[in-house]
Amino acid sequence: MTATHNSADVVASAAASAPWSISLDHVTVRYPNGVVGLDDVTLDIAAGDMVAVVGLSGSGKSTLIRAINALVPVSSGSLAVGGHHVDGASGRQLRRLRGDIGMVFQGFNLAGRANVLQNVLVGRLAHTPLWRTMLGIYRESDKELAYDALDRVGILPKLYDRASALSGGQQQRVAIARALAQQPRIVLADEPVASLDPPTAHGVMTDLQDINRDLGITVLVNLHLLDLAREFGTRMIGMRAGRVVYDGPAATATDADFEEIYGRSLTTADRSGA
Structure with missing residues (x-):
């Protein structure tokens, strides 16, 4: 492992791929149960936007993110990332697309018994030959990317x-x-901060903001x-009942805008308390 890693190194490694745009054209997602x-x-x-998607549970914001990564199929309409169609993608094409889209989940989705390095190297699976994955033999260049990513988030x-030993x-x-x-x-x-205390949530959001600002990566975060x-x-996108009901600058969104998105009056639970 290289003894030191500076921000310039991280920028150079992570910026190797240009950011992608996201385009949805009359997209409907209907689950098997009819919902x-x-x-x-x-x-x-x-490309390069930092977008907050807000809405209550069941508003459609998680479905939006999962559709973009093809974790749920599009029922009708067209969805593309960087000009590549997600709807209808399968096999090798879908694996390549997912390899270019980093996912961060509310529940972390880490292997608790594995160490931190092993968990981060999972992010290289789409770019690693199957035999290396099976044997757990990663290239030094992959390890360097993992070190740089870990250094960036402290x-x-x-x-x-x-x-499992971490907070x-x-x-x-x-x-x-791992995503980086x-x-x-x-x-x-x-919902990357839903289970975190306010100061920690603020720190995690700062990490995502820095990734967007410093590396230019398109970031879409549900909150x-x-x-x-x-x-x-x-930019803020407000969702309610599967539809976009607000789309505009985040900084100037008023309490009345949030009440329209949520369909109710605001409560203390709607603020972080940080």
Whole structure:
């Protein structure tokens, strides 16, 4: 492992791939049980944007992120990332697309018994020959990407710690590093701070903001806390019942805008308290 890693090194490694735009044209997602997750949604998100998606549980914001990564299929309409169609993609094409889209989940999705480095190297799977994956033999260049990603989120000293031994905030930073190790063109974060205390949530959001600002990566993050959406999003998309009901600058969104998105009056639970 290289003794030191500076921001310039990280920028050079992560910026190897240009960011992607996201385009939805009249997209509907209907689940097998008949529930409509997205209802005729049309959106264009420019490459390099930092977008906060807000809405209550069941509003469609998680379906939006999962559709972009083809974790749920599009029922009708067209969805593309960087000009590549996600709807209808399968096999090798879908694997390549997912390799360029980093995912950060609310529940971290780490292997608890594996160490931090092993978890971050999972981000290189789409770019690694199957035989290396099966044997756990990673290239030095992949390890360098993992070290750089961990350094960026301040977790490099925990390199050989078990993931299960880390705090929630540290685990989420490992998850962000795993996504960053992919050299992604897009990072999708689905409620990444929902289970964290306010100061830790603020720190994790700052990490995502830095990735967007410093590396130019397109970031789409689902949130339910209005103050975090205002502070960290340059653009805010509000969702309700599977439809887009607000689309505009995040910083100038008013309490009345949030009440329209949520369909009710605001409560203290709608703010982080940080």
